[in-house]
Amino acid sequence: xxxxxxxxxxxxxxxxxxxxxxGIGLVTGxxxxxxxxYKAEPAWVVGAAFGVIGFLIGIGAxxxxxxxxxxxxxxxxxxxxxxxxxxxxxGFSLDHKVIGxxxxxxxxxxxxxxxxxxxxxxxxxxxxxxxxxxxxxxxxLIGMHGMTLIVSILMGISAMSNYAVPLLIGARDMAFPxxxxxxxxxxxxxxxxxxxAIFTGGFDTGWTGYxxxxxxxxxxxxxxxxxxxxxxxxxxxGALNLIVTILRMRxxxxxxxxxxxxxxxxxxxxxxxxxxxxxxxxSFQMVSFERLFGMGFFDATKGGNPILFQHLFWFYSHPxxxxxxxxxxxxxxxLLPVFVRKPLFGYKWVAMSSLGIALVGFLVWAHHMFTxxxxxxxxxxxxxxxxxxxxxxxxxxxxxxxxxxMGRIRFQVPMLFLIGAIIVFLIGGLSxxxxxxxxxxxxxxxxxxxxxxxxxxxxxxxxxxxFAAVYYWYPKVTGxxxxxxxGKIHFYLLTPGFLIMSFGQMQVGLLGMRRRxxxxxxxxxxxxxxxxxxxxxxxxALSVLIFLINMFVSAKRGEVVTENVWQSRSPExxxxxxxxxxxxxxxxxRVVGDPYDYGLxxxxxxEVLPQQAGD
Amino acid sequence: MTAPEAALTTYRQKLANNRLxxxxxxxxxxxxxAALLVTRFYLLGDKRxxxxxxxxxxxxxxxxxxxxxxxxAEVQIxxxxxxGFLTSILITMLLGIAFLVGVVGFEWRxxxxxxxxxxxxxxxxxxxxxxxxxxxxGVIFLLIVFRNGLKGHYSPEKHWAVEAAANYWHFVDVVWIxxxxxxxxxxxx
Amino acid sequence: MQSTKIDELKRGxxxxxxxxxxxxxxxxxxxxxAAPIFLWVVALLKAGLVLVYFMHIGxxxxxxxxx
Ligand code: HEM
Ligand SMILES: [Cu+2]
Numbered sequence: 001x002x003x004x005x006x007x008x009x010x011x012x013x014x015x016x017x018x019x020x021x022x023g024i025g026l027v028t029g030x031x032x033x034x035x036x037x038y039k040a041e042p043a044w045v046v047g048a049a050f051g052v053i054g055f056l057i058g059i060g061a062x063x064x065x066x067x068x069x070x071x072x073x074x075x076x077x078x079x080x081x082x083x084x085x086x087x088x089x090x091g092f093s094l095d096h097k098v099i100g101x102x103x104x105x106x107x108x109x110x111x112x113x114x115x116x117x118x119x120x121x122x123x124x125x126x127x128x129x130x131x132x133x134x135x136x137x138x139x140x141l142i143g144m145h146g147m148t149l150i151v152s153i154l155m156g157i158s159a160m161s162n163y164a165v166p167l168l169i170g171a172r173d174m175a176f177p178x179x180x181x182x183x184x185x186x187x188x189x190x191x192x193x194x195x196x197a198i199f200t201g202g203f204d205t206g207w208t209g210y211x212x213x214x215x216x217x218x219x220x221x222x223x224x225x226x227x228x229x230x231x232x233x234x235x236x237x238g239a240l241n242l243i244v245t246i247l248r249m250r251x252x253x254x255x256x257x258x259x260x261x262x263x264x265x266x267x268x269x270x271x272x273x274x275x276x277x278x279x280x281x282x283s284f285q286m287v288s289f290e291r292l293f294g295m296g297f298f299d300a301t302k303g304g305n306p307i308l309f310q311h312l313f314w315f316y317s318h319p320x321x322x323x324x325x326x327x328x329x330x331x332x333x334x335l336l337p338v339f340v341r342k343p344l345f346g347y348k349w350v351a352m353s354s355l356g357i358a359l360v361g362f363l364v365w366a367h368h369m370f371t372x373x374x375x376x377x378x379x380x381x382x383x384x385x386x387x388x389x390x391x392x393x394x395x396x397x398x399x400x401x402x403x404x405x406m407g408r409i410r411f412q413v414p415m416l417f418l419i420g421a422i423i424v425f426l427i428g429g430l431s432x433x434x435x436x437x438x439x440x441x442x443x444x445x446x447x448x449x450x451x452x453x454x455x456x457x458x459x460x461x462x463x464x465x466x467f468a469a470v471y472y473w474y475p476k477v478t479g480x481x482x483x484x485x486x487g488k489i490h491f492y493l494l495t496p497g498f499l500i501m502s503f504g505q506m507q508v509g510l511l512g513m514r515r516r517x518x519x520x521x522x523x524x525x526x527x528x529x530x531x532x533x534x535x536x537x538x539x540x541a542l543s544v545l546i547f548l549i550n551m552f553v554s555a556k557r558g559e560v561v562t563e564n565v566w567q568s569r570s571p572e573x574x575x576x577x578x579x580x581x582x583x584x585x586x587x588x589x590r591v592v593g594d595p596y597d598y599g600l601x602x603x604x605x606x607e608v609l610p611q612q613a614g615d
Numbered sequence: 616m617t618a619p620e621a622a623l624t625t626y627r628q629k630l631a632n633n634r635l636x637x638x639x640x641x642x643x644x645x646x647x648x649a650a651l652l653v654t655r656f657y658l659l660g661d662k663r664x665x666x667x668x669x670x671x672x673x674x675x676x677x678x679x680x681x682x683x684x685x686x687x688a689e690v691q692i693x694x695x696x697x698x699g700f701l702t703s704i705l706i707t708m709l710l711g712i713a714f715l716v717g718v719v720g721f722e723w724r725x726x727x728x729x730x731x732x733x734x735x736x737x738x739x740x741x742x743x744x745x746x747x748x749x750x751x752x753g754v755i756f757l758l759i760v761f762r763n764g765l766k767g768h769y770s771p772e773k774h775w776a777v778e779a780a781a782n783y784w785h786f787v788d789v790v791w792i793x794x795x796x797x798x799x800x801x802x803x804x
Numbered sequence: 805m806q807s808t809k810i811d812e813l814k815r816g817x818x819x820x821x822x823x824x825x826x827x828x829x830x831x832x833x834x835x836x837x838a839a840p841i842f843l844w845v846v847a848l849l850k851a852g853l854v855l856v857y858f859m860h861i862g863x864x865x866x867x868x869x870x871x
Contacts, residue, residue, distance in 0.1 A: 283650070296731070312654070
């Protein structure tokens with residue numbers, strides 16, 4: 001195979017198109033044999049699913065597994081030397097660092113796509129009345145913005161954990177490199193299916209896909225379900241891989257309580273992702289089957305009950321919010337000591353708080369359903385369990401503040417984003433308890449206040465830490481530093497822009513603006529507020545644009561770095577050359593101390609073991 | 616360490632990873648079935664669908680016996696008894712197919728409702744369908760192991776694929792251990 | 805080694821017999837309108853037997869992987 005076909009992604013895309021067509025043809029053919037006419041929905045659902053599998057076959061994700069099934073041996077991933085160069089990033093690479101970067105690109109791509117959707121509907125909201133999009137398109141954009149960014153976040157946390165975790169724990173790669181690459185490439189066709197929802201009629205339910213509306217929505221709904229199903233599997237398999245890696249691949253001497261906090265956070269996140277994700281897949285599948293086969297799960301006329309959907313859905317989707325933020329909070333705790341030059345305050349408590357949040361997070365889902373008409377006696381218990389989450393979250397805040405206290409803070413670009421993250425997440429967290437309290441929730445549910453709340457939590461808990469992580473590990477990937485000035489502009493545009501946007505959303509929400517509604521009454525008097533929110537939204541978008549430009553330009557022109565830029569104690573900076581080589585640590589390392597003892601005289605963390613004889 | 620010894624050590628480390636991985640997969644998958652159980656009790660409460668009692672008992676026994684043979688296959692290969700291993704795998708597979716015929720071929724036809732006839736039908740077809748899909752994948756897995764076993768691929772020291780197939784099969788059985796009473800025994804008609 | 809392996813085969817038979825008896829009990833309970841809790845208990849017992857003796861759940865906690 002030559003030329004363009006040597007790029008795995010090209011073969012994958014061809015595979016997806018072929019698979020998609022084959023699925024449509026298959027269903028239509030079977031129906032024709034049964035004497036039935038062509039029907040778009042079943043044909044396209046099967047087509048979308050076949051398309052995803054076609055992509056994976058095209059890119060070669062199954063090649064080794066098929067070989068095993070045939071009883072053939074395949075080379076050990078540790079022995080494979082991939083050809084260096086850009087091409088690796090466009091194909092089925094087994095190197096966790098390449099996969100981490102691939103995840104990051106997919107995440108940023110979806111961030112741009114999903115963000116643009118938001119800009120379109122924000123412009124519509126500047127004035128009352130409908131100006132430039134149709135009602136159905138507005139609704140589609142709302143739902144697409146939500147789900148595209150959720151997938152983007154899932155990809156973003158996979159990017160951070162795939163790239164960083166094996167390096168941080170001193171492993172040569174992930175436990176299952178093939179599965180790792182498979183998980184990533186599963187998400188690519190899934191994202192394409194998600195975007196296809198716009199072109200197949202859209203859907204008007206928002207990202208939650210509640211029946212009965214989702215039973216009647218246009219066909220885009222089905223593409224949305226298929227996409228979430230596969231993206232969910234990508235997340236599940238990635239989580240499985242990370243758990244095994246963290247539990248079994250640590251460098252000698254690194255017991256659980258010498259493990260970097262980011263690894264703890266990833267462990268907690270992965271436990272949630274591994275288990276809860278199945279529930280969103282199953283609940284969407286049930287709606288999909290109800291549409292396809294008339295199975296009456298959520299149809300009251302057939303004895304079904306739409307409230308059941310909300311229970312199943314939120315059993316994933318509440319823990320999912322902790323999937324989104326725990327890695328980011330881990331990044332804050334991981335990087336803060338580097339820039340404060342002080343040990344992390346309360347290491348064990350921080351490690352345990354991640355697990356605590358993960359566990360309590362399983363018990364709070366019905367706080368999204370206080371107004372849904374669910375069983376009344378559930379309200380108070382779920383209110384208390386919800387408020388309980390504030391305890392482990394508070395532990396993290398105490399630790400961050402105490403770590404910074406009297407530190408010799410270096411205000412480099414990653415540090416700015418860490419500070420931004422802490423402030424923004426504080427706002428998001430504080431707006432949570434009023435929502436978790438039943439009496440106030442009854443007024444604020446489904447209002448823009450909720451929108452403000454979760455944007456603050458997700459920006460503080462994910463977006464800001466992600467940027468910090470990119471600025472921090474960028475030199476490890478490329479061997480160059482990102483431009484400082486552009487980084488600072490990025491920060492000083494993003495932070496005020498975001499705060500104005502989020503506070504504005506909370507304010508119009510309290511004044512009575514409902515979420516997911518394309519139009520509002522001018523008498524409510526918040527047209528100006530909407531204008532300001534939209535302008536702030538564009539500020540956020542501009543800052544992200546600057547970030548992306550910085551990323552691409554610095555890859556060629558950035559300041560070259562070879563040594564430990566941030567004076568970190570972590571082995572990927574102290575032991576590994578920059579940029580990081582394939583298979584990570586050429587020599588085995590051993591952990592002999594605690595990870596965050598910055599500023600303590602004589603404290604040691606890792607040492608390089610001599611090469612074993614005969615190896 | 617000699618070269619084969621070193622190879623065995625690496626194999627064992629990988630084996631421990633694989634084992635943990637498979638268990639995590641099973642844990643994850645069991646949430647699907649838990650969700651379906653919740654659905655059944657949420658929607659039907661203490662009513663159960665109208666099904667063939669004898670058929671239910673028969674397919675349950677078939678699956679249980681198949682699980683016995685799956686275990687036997689694994690024990691046989693770890694003892695180095697290749698013939699016993701192959702026979703047991705074959706029996707497991709055939710019983711699995713018999714289970715599928717019993718559920719999909721008979722129970723689906725005999726049930727007095729279709730998938731679109733009310734929640735009873737929806738719950739019944741979703742639960743048995745999802746389970747049957749897993750049985751089908753299990754049969755395929757067993758078939759692969761059987762074929763590679765014929766080629767002489769497994770040894771008492773190295774037979775992870777056999778263990779994985781057997782464990783997956785047992786998992787499918789465990790699911791049915793809960794689905795059987797939930798569909799056939801608990802509640803009244 | 806040899807003797808423990810022979811035990812394994814026997815144990816398989818014993819566990820299977822246990823499962824068979826429990827299934828009969830279950831069927832009897834189910835067709836005689838027993839309280840659901842008993843059926844749940846039986847199901848849990850059966851699942852426990854399979855998990856421990858057929859799936860060897862204990863092996864996953866060993867760091868040395870041996871068959
Ligand atoms: C840790 C980071 C958090 C994230 C990422 C997050 C995210 C979200 C999201 C996405 C929603 C919107 C769901 C919808 O579409 O209706 C939401 C709603 C909600 N959040 Fe949070 N949240 C976080 C923390 C908290 C905390 C600490 C609390 C309470 C102590 C809380 C309580 C609520 C409640 C009660 C709702 C439902 C509001 C309603 O729909 O009426 N959240 N959150
Ligand atoms: Cu929630």
